[in-house]
Amino acid sequence: MFTFSANLSTLFTEVPFLNRFAKAKQAGFACIEFQFPYEIEPELIKREMELHQLKLVLFNFPPGNWQKGDRGISICADRQQEFRDSVEEAIRYAKTLNCPRLHCMAGILPNGWEEKEAWQVYKENLRFAAARLADHQITLLIEPINRYDMPGYLLSDLKHAYELICELDMPNVKIQYDFYHMQRIQGELIASYQTYKDAIGHIQIADNPGRHEPGTGEINYPNIFRFLKEIGYEGYIGLEYTPKESSDTSFKWLADAVDLARRGV
Ligand SMILES: O=C(O)C(=O)[C@@H](O)CO
Numbered sequence: 001m002f003t004f005s006a007n008l009s010t011l012f013t014e015v016p017f018l019n020r021f022a023k024a025k026q027a028g029f030a031c032i033e034f035q036f037p038y039e040i041e042p043e044l045i046k047r048e049m050e051l052h053q054l055k056l057v058l059f060n061f062p063p064g065n066w067q068k069g070d071r072g073i074s075i076c077a078d079r080q081q082e083f084r085d086s087v088e089e090a091i092r093y094a095k096t097l098n099c100p101r102l103h104c105m106a107g108i109l110p111n112g113w114e115e116k117e118a119w120q121v122y123k124e125n126l127r128f129a130a131a132r133l134a135d136h137q138i139t140l141l142i143e144p145i146n147r148y149d150m151p152g153y154l155l156s157d158l159k160h161a162y163e164l165i166c167e168l169d170m171p172n173v174k175i176q177y178d179f180y181h182m183q184r185i186q187g188e189l190i191a192s193y194q195t196y197k198d199a200i201g202h203i204q205i206a207d208n209p210g211r212h213e214p215g216t217g218e219i220n221y222p223n224i225f226r227f228l229k230e231i232g233y234e235g236y237i238g239l240e241y242t243p244k245e246s247s248d249t250s251f252k253w254l255a256d257a258v259d260l261a262r263r264g265v
């Protein structure tokens with residue numbers, strides 16, 4: 001059976017980052033994930049995790065300068081040393097926090113850049129990162145992201161992600177399948193999950209439109225959870241959504257999902 005993990009970058013944002021661990025515990029979570037922890041030293045995060053007995057399942061490589069528009073730097077030919085340094089920084093956090101998965105964002109293709117060259121650099125960088133992560137038994141994840149939210153994001157196609165993984169042929173590289181992005185990119189959620197399931201290493205969820213909690217939009221999450229249970233998915237499902245009203249009132253769907261699983265539906 002799968003396990004839900006609370007994404008502390010999008011949930012409990014009513015309180016400062018380090019206070020979100022207690023909130024996650026109070027809401028009944030044993031597992032958490034977040035996006036970019038780099039403003040806080042990992043020892044402080046570790047203290048909160050230990051205090052509240054929380055297990056970390058995922059976070060991201062440093063994305064470059066987010067305020068200036070970076071959404072990952074792994075496709076940038078002129079920033080390969082910066083990328084390599086970012087891999088080491090992510091490993092430093094992952095080792096301290098005992099985290100088994102890291103997501104590497106691709107990046108936005110700058111105007112006038114050759115797409116073909118960007119793919120080449122991306123591939124080289126992923127190969128480097130996957131080898132470094134393998135030294136620490138960490139899985140490297142790549143996630144197709146929709147271009148409505150991130151215009152120009154290079155990796156926005158599930159099949160491309162899969163082909164890249166096949167080409168790299170490194171066992172610790174997997175797809176991060178975010179149902180919200182996949183709905184906006186192509187739909188066909190269950191069928192496409194089924195097609196690529198052996199290459200998928202992590203799931204995230206949110207509804208569309210709005211990227212709020214399941215039940216607020218058009219995605220049939222009860223059906224998706226039923227499907228994931230049927231195929232025996234035993235990994236994590238990250239709640240990477242922005243609560244429609246407040247975090248505390250955004251978990252009603254979760255009670256229904258857990259109940260559904262318990263009843264063996
Ligand atoms: O945007 C998403 O979806 C993610 O999973 C993030 O890690 C990237 O911001």
Ligand SMILES: [Mg+2]
Binds near residue numbers: 178
């Ligand atoms: Mg995601």
